[in-house]
Amino acid sequence: MADNDSNVLQSEAEAADFLRSLLNKNLRVTTTDGRMFWGSLKCTDPESNIVIQNTYEYRRPSLQSLQKQTAEAAAAAAVGESTTPTPAPAPEPGATAATLKMDMTSRYLGLVVVPGRHIVKIEVEEFASQMKNSAAVERAESPL
Amino acid sequence: MISSAGIVATDVTRRFASATATLPPGALIKDGYFTLFESVGALEIMDPKMDSGCLAPGESLDEDYDVTRPLLPSEVLGIIDQLLCLEMAWHLGYPLSQTLFTNVYIEAMLNPYPTTIQEADFIRPRSGEPKAPRDPMFSVLRAYCLGLLKACWYVNERIKFEHFYEEEDFVTNTYRRSLLDDIDRDEIRDEIMAARTLVHNIRHEISDDMAQALGFRLELRTAFLRAIELSELRSNPDSLSLPWVQMKALWDPIYKSRHLGTPVPEAFSTKIQRKLASTMPPRPIVQLSFEETYGHFKKLFNDGIDVLKVLSYSDSQSLLNFVLAFQAQKPQPLVYIRTLLQNFLFKDMIILGHLSIRHVIDDDLAIVVMPHSTLLDKSHDSVELPHDPRFAIAHQMELFRQRAAQSYLDIFRALCQNRCRVRRTFCHSIQDWETVQMDAEEIDQLLQIQLDEKPMAYKTSPMTSSDGTGASDPPAYSLPLSSWAYLYKLKLMEWIVQLGFELETYHPDELAGMYWYLSYLAKTRAQHVERIKAFTMQRLNEVRVGTNGGVRNDNRSGGFLTPQAEAQFTRSLSYLRATILDAAVTWELADALSYLYTVLQREGLVAPPPRPYSTDELRYDIRMKPFAPIGLPELPAYESFVRAATQPESGTAELLEYAARAVVGARKGLEVLSKLSEKEAFAVGGYKRWSDGVKRCMRTGIDAGISIERVRAAFAARAKAGGGEGGKGKLALKVEVPKPEKAYHEWWIVPKVEVIDVEK
Amino acid sequence: MAALPGELKYIQYEHSLESVYLPAIRALISKDLSEPYSIYVYRYFLYQWGHLCYMALNPSDSSLVGVIICKLEAHASHSPPTMRGYIAMLAVSATYRGHGVATALVKKAIDAMTHRNADEVVLETEETNIPAMRLYERLGFLRSKKLHRYYLNGNSAYRLVLLLKQIDPDAATDLSLDEVDTGPS
Numbered sequence A: 001m002a003d004n005d006s007n008v009l010q011s012e013a014e015a016a017d018f019l020r021s022l023l024n025k026n027l028r029v030t031t032t033d034g035r036m037f038w039g040s041l042k043c044t045d046p047e048s049n050i051v052i053q054n055t056y057e058y059r060r061p062s063l064q065s066l067q068k069q070t071a072e073a074a075a076a077a078a079v080g081e082s083t084t085p086t087p088a089p090a091p092e093p094g095a096t097a098a099t100l101k102m103d104m105t106s107r108y109l110g111l112v113v114v115p116g117r118h119i120v121k122i123e124v125e126e127f128a129s130q131m132k133n134s135a136a137v138e139r140a141e142s143p144l
Numbered sequence B: 001m002i003s004s005a006g007i008v009a010t011d012v013t014r015r016f017a018s019a020t021a022t023l024p025p026g027a028l029i030k031d032g033y034f035t036l037f038e039s040v041g042a043l044e045i046m047d048p049k050m051d052s053g054c055l056a057p058g059e060s061l062d063e064d065y066d067v068t069r070p071l072l073p074s075e076v077l078g079i080i081d082q083l084l085c086l087e088m089a090w091h092l093g094y095p096l097s098q099t100l101f102t103n104v105y106i107e108a109m110l111n112p113y114p115t116t117i118q119e120a121d122f123i124r125p126r127s128g129e130p131k132a133p134r135d136p137m138f139s140v141l142r143a144y145c146l147g148l149l150k151a152c153w154y155v156n157e158r159i160k161f162e163h164f165y166e167e168e169d170f171v172t173n174t175y176r177r178s179l180l181d182d183i184d185r186d187e188i189r190d191e192i193m194a195a196r197t198l199v200h201n202i203r204h205e206i207s208d209d210m211a212q213a214l215g216f217r218l219e220l221r222t223a224f225l226r227a228i229e230l231s232e233l234r235s236n237p238d239s240l241s242l243p244w245v246q247m248k249a250l251w252d253p254i255y256k257s258r259h260l261g262t263p264v265p266e267a268f269s270t271k272i273q274r275k276l277a278s279t280m281p282p283r284p285i286v287q288l289s290f291e292e293t294y295g296h297f298k299k300l301f302n303d304g305i306d307v308l309k310v311l312s313y314s315d316s317q318s319l320l321n322f323v324l325a326f327q328a329q330k331p332q333p334l335v336y337i338r339t340l341l342q343n344f345l346f347k348d349m350i351i352l353g354h355l356s357i358r359h360v361i362d363d364d365l366a367i368v369v370m371p372h373s374t375l376l377d378k379s380h381d382s383v384e385l386p387h388d389p390r391f392a393i394a395h396q397m398e399l400f401r402q403r404a405a406q407s408y409l410d411i412f413r414a415l416c417q418n419r420c421r422v423r424r425t426f427c428h429s430i431q432d433w434e435t436v437q438m439d440a441e442e443i444d445q446l447l448q449i450q451l452d453e454k455p456m457a458y459k460t461s462p463m464t465s466s467d468g469t470g471a472s473d474p475p476a477y478s479l480p481l482s483s484w485a486y487l488y489k490l491k492l493m494e495w496i497v498q499l500g501f502e503l504e505t506y507h508p509d510e511l512a513g514m515y516w517y518l519s520y521l522a523k524t525r526a527q528h529v530e531r532i533k534a535f536t537m538q539r540l541n542e543v544r545v546g547t548n549g550g551v552r553n554d555n556r557s558g559g560f561l562t563p564q565a566e567a568q569f570t571r572s573l574s575y576l577r578a579t580i581l582d583a584a585v586t587w588e589l590a591d592a593l594s595y596l597y598t599v600l601q602r603e604g605l606v607a608p609p610p611r612p613y614s615t616d617e618l619r620y621d622i623r624m625k626p627f628a629p630i631g632l633p634e635l636p637a638y639e640s641f642v643r644a645a646t647q648p649e650s651g652t653a654e655l656l657e658y659a660a661r662a663v664v665g666a667r668k669g670l671e672v673l674s675k676l677s678e679k680e681a682f683a684v685g686g687y688k689r690w691s692d693g694v695k696r697c698m699r700t701g702i703d704a705g706i707s708i709e710r711v712r713a714a715f716a717a718r719a720k721a722g723g724g725e726g727g728k729g730k731l732a733l734k735v736e737v738p739k740p741e742k743a744y745h746e747w748w749i750v751p752k753v754e755v756i757d758v759e760k
Numbered sequence C: 001m002a003a004l005p006g007e008l009k010y011i012q013y014e015h016s017l018e019s020v021y022l023p024a025i026r027a028l029i030s031k032d033l034s035e036p037y038s039i040y041v042y043r044y045f046l047y048q049w050g051h052l053c054y055m056a057l058n059p060s061d062s063s064l065v066g067v068i069i070c071k072l073e074a075h076a077s078h079s080p081p082t083m084r085g086y087i088a089m090l091a092v093s094a095t096y097r098g099h100g101v102a103t104a105l106v107k108k109a110i111d112a113m114t115h116r117n118a119d120e121v122v123l124e125t126e127e128t129n130i131p132a133m134r135l136y137e138r139l140g141f142l143r144s145k146k147l148h149r150y151y152l153n154g155n156s157a158y159r160l161v162l163l164l165k166q167i168d169p170d171a172a173t174d175l176s177l178d179e180v181d182t183g184p185s
Helices: A012-022 A063-071 A073-079 A094-100 A128-133 B013-021 B073-091 B104-110 B136-161 B185-201 B208-231 B242-256 B270-275 B290-311 B316-327 B335-349 B357-368 B378-382 B389-415 B419-450 B480-502 B508-545 B563-602 B616-623 B638-646 B652-674 B687-722 C015-032 C039-052 C101-115 C130-139 C169-173
Strands: A026-031 A036-044 A050-059 A105-114 A119-127 B007-011 B733-736 B752-755 C009-012 C054-057 C064-075 C082-092 C120-126 C142-147 C157-163
Touching (some): B073 B208, B136 B185, B136 B335, B208 B242, B335 B389, B508 B563, B616 C142, C009 C101, C015 C064, C015 C082, C039 C101
Antiparallel strands (some): A119 B007, B733 B752, C009 C054
């Protein structure tokens, strides 16, 4: 996966500025087991252990339940069943909406720590309209 | 897969990692408003001990269990009995995630959220499809679960509504699952009724025993819902207790038919926790045995019947004694029962469903300090002339009630909490009562002018006066309102010390001092009640001879004692007498134990730890911290406390003699107490528990007597062998300070003294 | 119970030791805990109060034998505020128990807190943890209150207090009996 920054080697000050610019932004953190955690960044340390708040866990459904889901698709659609189990549906991370809304199951976890060694991907969410003002994420439209 | 609604997600994986790598060890990048302290509660993802969503390799989140598989009657029974165990574990304070929410049928019933009774099913009907005939066993299990979950909803709502401590007493979290919130109780009752009929109809196929066993369990659910429904009425205890009595009657047959069930362990799984919205780490299923569950439910039903008795009000002191003794039970009643009690007491600020707060406070004032007093005359309320003393009296009394009501009711509310909280709450309450007492004294002084009260030369009783002479004090006013407040403050202070024994807060080498302090408080209380009694007696005499001062034209101040007035005085004097007795027993028992522990400490049989980082004085400061701000009675100076706890002036034989005499005194007092009727003891409605308490104190006295005699004998033997009181060597005794739960009474920790056979 | 490998080394924690000892500290402490702590629980204490963390090291290979983690801050609900020390975690490797390692660590921590002007030191301990209670009570701690069902496993705790200085009598009106203290211990 292409990272959109060129200068991976940063000065200490630049690095700290960059990390600080991400504070309170919504991150999507994917872990080694394929789950994705969506919450706002509060803290990080030299090992990239990150603390995120108001976190929701998203998980791809298993093959078994996908098959079951397909089989029941018609009926489920008829009664408006949702795969989101909470009565008040969790706010979906905007970008995943189209393709994942039907598939991912989510639940609220609150404040979590994701250890750096289990992180395979970190994405930061920003409003497109605000991005030109952001020094944090250097431009170029996101890949894909 | 990126971007919608104007939000763009950018991959910063590598940049993030390289940025954090430049941070020096121990450095953090942190939002200024976020304190690291908050992070203490955070769950760590991918740590199987914390992350309930973390799957082992090859493990799947899906349940392997098929809720549509046919169930044998014995399996339904087995599942129901397991649910009973989990329901009790929830009542005991474990979260739903570790108890009922580990059941796959319940999970299937509650997820997705059921909004109608039809949807509340683990096998959901397809919309539009006609309801297919189903296995009767499914209907039985479903009906049982409906009744169970609805009862849990009511219990949870009741607890949430009352004062309790989340997680400490009970976990009300439902993890964003419903407990059939939207489904009507009557609809559920109909389903249970239908299931009961069904079971009856197939009794020949499944055997009579099985049909009966399932029937009992369904009936239990009906009765539980009924008990909850009726408790909302707060009316006649006898009619409210019917469903509780019914549950109690069902409980033994349920227990005895448990062998008919077959456990279905695969229908319970902690995997379900992974789907619950939760900040809790994954926790195991709480497995109570059916025997333990049996005991807890049995107690729940008994307490359910018992707690209703509070609704028949007799008088304010019986009410207090009821609450006190009911909550002092070991084990304490379950949180649900305790919140029911709170609900009965306080709901809508109407005490027990039919009494105003004023009614109860006035009743209490009449019992404790002002029987047949013009101050409590309700007719004064209608006096509208501001210069009429009766107008002023009514006004001042109302000010007082407003000032005192909260503190007074808080005693009852505090007693409904867990025991640790009771003690801590009382530590705050005494400061509150200190100011109530001061404010009350101001009102007393205004009232004594209105009543034209003459001061009385009050003679302190020789038995309890500090110098033992019974010297006359200068003439004093009765100060009834502040006297009332002072009495509660003293009682609360004693309770704090006594709960300290019950909760094992004191180290054995503190016991001599703490029992001395308890004795000091009880003596102060006895003295204070003697004072109240003297003023009450004087007023009684005045009423008798018709010289009762105060407000003229008062129909109560006639020159003779009406039967009502006499009854009020009798009741009050009987209360004062019982209170003095109780205080006397308390100080005698406390003295006995204090002297005994002093001796044991002298003899090195109760030894203090080395404590290199502390001094006796600093520890006294911590131990007495709750009492330090109290002006009256003032906390004894450290030096006087040390003298009292070590008795340097008295010889050991002398101390043992004092201890033995104190035990005799206590036992005499208890003898008299034990003969009081429920009315005289102010234990109407809770007499049995009250007299059990007296009995346990009597056994404490006997126990203490034995220990004292053993020490005396060993001491005498050593003196004989070594010549004189200062005989050398350790006493041939083994001393053990028992845990409070092993004592006859948790407030009286009598040391177990065993004679060691020195020959061996 | 193994014999001690000679005189243990007691050293104060510092951030430069993080990569060597933090994983070992976590491993040692989590072994004894019914309730797991995230890495940030350790960060919380060590970030500000690393100097109140002491480690006992095996002299032969400098491996971690025991550790104590504390904090010290103004306790606001008193007026004037008191300096309250708090012993958050204490652990000794099972192999080396019974040699006074825990006591030595607690003493070092109390000394360090006293040096930094602590008025008192407090902690919570599980009611069933008799050895811990005995250890602290032998040093001079007193049980000040019991905390009902304080732990996730349903056990209650005692709050233990060691007063290092006389309480200011004017400040005694505020008892701070019910404040919720930091969770872990």
